[in-house]
Amino acid sequence: MVTVLLDSIVKRLSPYEKKSATRMATILDPRFKKIGFQHMSNAEQAAHCFENELTALMNKDSSNDTNVEPISTNKDPLFDYIGNKARSMARNTRSDAIIAKRQYLERPLSQQDVDPLLWMKVNQTDFPAIKTLMLKYFCIPATSVQSERVFIKAGQIVSDRRTRLKEENVNILLFLNQNLWLTSSETTE
Known part of the structure; x- marks a missing residue:
């Protein structure tokens, strides 16, 4: 009876792994991440969607930032040169998204009794872009x-x-x- 029930659950819930909202909510949940998927291909597709969403969010955030040149207080022109060089380097939001995704996914899974939103509140300084995505996907009610x-x-x-x-x-x-x-x-x- 138990195996029949488990098979029935897998059969009924497996299509939800292919839907973008549930896929993103699963990978964003620190208790599940990639482990929450039945099929590894769905987990890889979720990670790819996660990376794309992070890139789009970081692009949006970087376009909203204004580049204000800080006033130099250094008396040494060498440090002015280094500061100017660092400011002139272009940021690549795709690579930033990949790094943020890897840092998030490589962290150990949270305890099963941890509230994901409280976990994010504690870790929001490490993952500011992921916090925005969590708030976006965790507000969707599971049932009507x-x-x-x-x-x-x-x-x-x-x-x-x-x-x-x-x-x-x-x-x-x-x-x-x-x-x-x-x-x-x-x-x-």
């Missing part, structure tokens, strides 16, 4: 159950017999009662 509940409840509240309800009252009935239900269910657990 909550929104379906709200639609069903709205259909029950706003009916043919209650067509004159004000918008504010509908919002109070839908969302205030839902929040009260959520807080009461959390305290009973």
Whole structure:
């Protein structure tokens, strides 16, 4: 029975490895990274997409930066020359993205009970671009159950017999009662 259930789970969930949002969310999760994929080819494609997203994000960030020449306080012209040479060197965002990706993927996996967003908060100075990607992909809800509940409840509240309800009252009935239900269910657990 256990093997049948595991096979069924693998069969049902394997198509999600090929979808870009779930692929990115898996590789960005510090608990899974490349290990979270059933097939190594999907993990490699996810790493490639991850690298492309990092490059695009770094290109966007570098185009927003303004190049302001710092005023030299050195009295030695040798240091002025070195500073000017360093400023004139072009940055390659693709290589920066590859380095950031490798540094992130080569770190050991996090504990399974670690919240990925808290992990990112602790490590945000090491991975500022990856933090932006995490916030982008981790905000996607895994299911639509909550929104379906709200639609069903709205259909029950706003009916043919209650067509004159004000918008504010509908919002109070839908969302205030839902929040009260959520807080009461959390305290009973």
